[in-house]
Amino acid sequence: MDIFSSVLLGFQVALQPMNLFFCFIGVLIGTLVGVLPGLGPVAAMSLLLPSTFHISPVSAIIMLAGIYYGAMYGGSTTSILVNIPGEAASVVTCLDGYQMARKGRAGPALGIAAFGSFIAGTLSIVGLMFLAPPLAEGALKFGPPEYFSLMLLGLIILTFLAGGSMPKALIMAAFGLFLGLIGMDIMTATPRFNFGLYFLNDGVGLVPVVMGLFGISEVLLNVEAVIKQDVFKTRIKGLLPNLKDWKDSAWPIIRGSVIGFFLGILPGGGAVISSFVSYAVEKKISRHPEKFGTGVIEGVAGPESANNAATGGAFIPLFTLGIPSNAVTAMLLGALVIYGMQPGPMLISQHPDLFWGAVTSMYIGNIMLLVLNLPLIGLWVKILKIPYPVLFPLILLFCLIGVYSLNNNTGEIGLMLFFGVLGYVMKKFNYEAAPLVLALVLGPMMENALRQSLIMSNGGAGIFFTRPISLVIMLVVMTLLVLPLIPWVKKKREIVAEISEDE
């Protein structure tokens, strides 16, 4: 099937009224959780996952994907208006966005964030369309050793980019891997590490872990600090950026899109890091770098485009290899498995309606977001004014219902609370949750690939280093492990860590 007829098929699927409706719901909820501090796309997706069992897999994926890129849009609103990033990926937007708002230019800042996101989102979808199918074909040559090496690479990249201490991030990855192994062993049916709890024989569920680490723990931290919301008081007028704004932003948007897309493809890369890189690049090549941080529009346009383009890139490893690259795509992978799909290189050819439907729905979703975001900013500002003491009981309630309704089991609520406390303590001690979540999902897949590889090679670990593709990947892995020891790289990583801690 050539790309034209594929796209046509995609639009046929995406334009069905039912799918349009779920796309709309997805981007609406996404924007909402993006706006609300302390509730991110991962928590929102796990919350809605149980309710998607009643609808078709295509509609479900369209909606869940909508939440993901919708949240990227919403996150910028809070960064600009309140100086609180709704999403980690919008941290950089605070630097210049909030300053623009203080100068009375909140409108153009919000406007360029929305337009930049739209342009970048669209560009990255085009990239996804052209790159994913050939990559999937290439991936058919992959055997268990290549898969194992690649998943290892994904984990290592994520810990490398995590900012902060790499050994600590690796501990989280190793612990996540262990959690992924809890439950029935696939080959021998031995229940492992179930601590006498029978529901653990099915494995540690992704949803309770994610809701605990990202939902409950965030609430606990916020309750302790009691965040003061200080919404910018001035009226927002004139959302449309003027001609000079456009001239200043055009190249940052294009550069941001390219940076975001390619960093998004990297397993373990993603929205957060690409927004940082885009900001750094814009500052470096700007003719007036000293003005960055005082409210220049390039500082909003670049990073906001980058984090949206990254969402498109992140779908590539998911749809071509069946390997998630971050916590959000890990959720989507979990969803695909629940719907009975086999993620991997065959996904695009076996379920073309799913892949092309989801991809084209992102075009439509991007248009919806543009239409939604510009006139609805007033509404989002109102939502931001809900005081936290009223908001947090509702967030907790949604988490409780979401986890319970997964299997109608209060044991899973207990599991979620356990991970909530764990996440709370870990954040106090500066451990990152994202490597844990990715490793949890990859755990069973990695175990399978490792065992198959060792059986193939009759017990020789050399199989990972003698097959060419696997060898190259392993060399990259080793380079990444050694790099932080080099003083120059070490310094760079520390700077990034400091910026992200300042949030």
Added chain:
Amino acid sequence: MKNNDQRSSIIWLVIGLAIAVYSGKYGLGSMSSPGPGFLPLISGLAIAGLALVVFFQQFFKPGREKIKDLWQHGKWPTVLMVLGALVLYTLLLNFLGFIFDTFLLIAFLLRVTEPMSWKKVLAGAFGAAAGSYVIFELWLQAQLPKGFLGF
């Protein structure tokens, strides 16, 4: 002990070693046919090894980081109360039923950070319990627990 990273690394060392020791129980298999305990053993050893790296790394860091009391600011008793309420909610959920249990939880949570007037608290708790029942049970058809009162 030098700083918080050293403290936390000791806990990870213990966790890693415990995982490694227990993995043996499930059978390690051989290199050519790894058993159920094989990868858990590796992950346990990795955790323990990395914990040691973090521990000794701290000796080579410039001395600006000290042990910080991570709970000196903020209102940690509130955190404990919220957590306690959630645990209690979970334990009572099947007995009290979703609506009643949720009503009690929300009422408590609305009072715990910044005490609001009782009128607002009761209205909010009722609204949240009834509203979420309508959305999740009636609309999304989740099966929420009924409890001894039958709803």
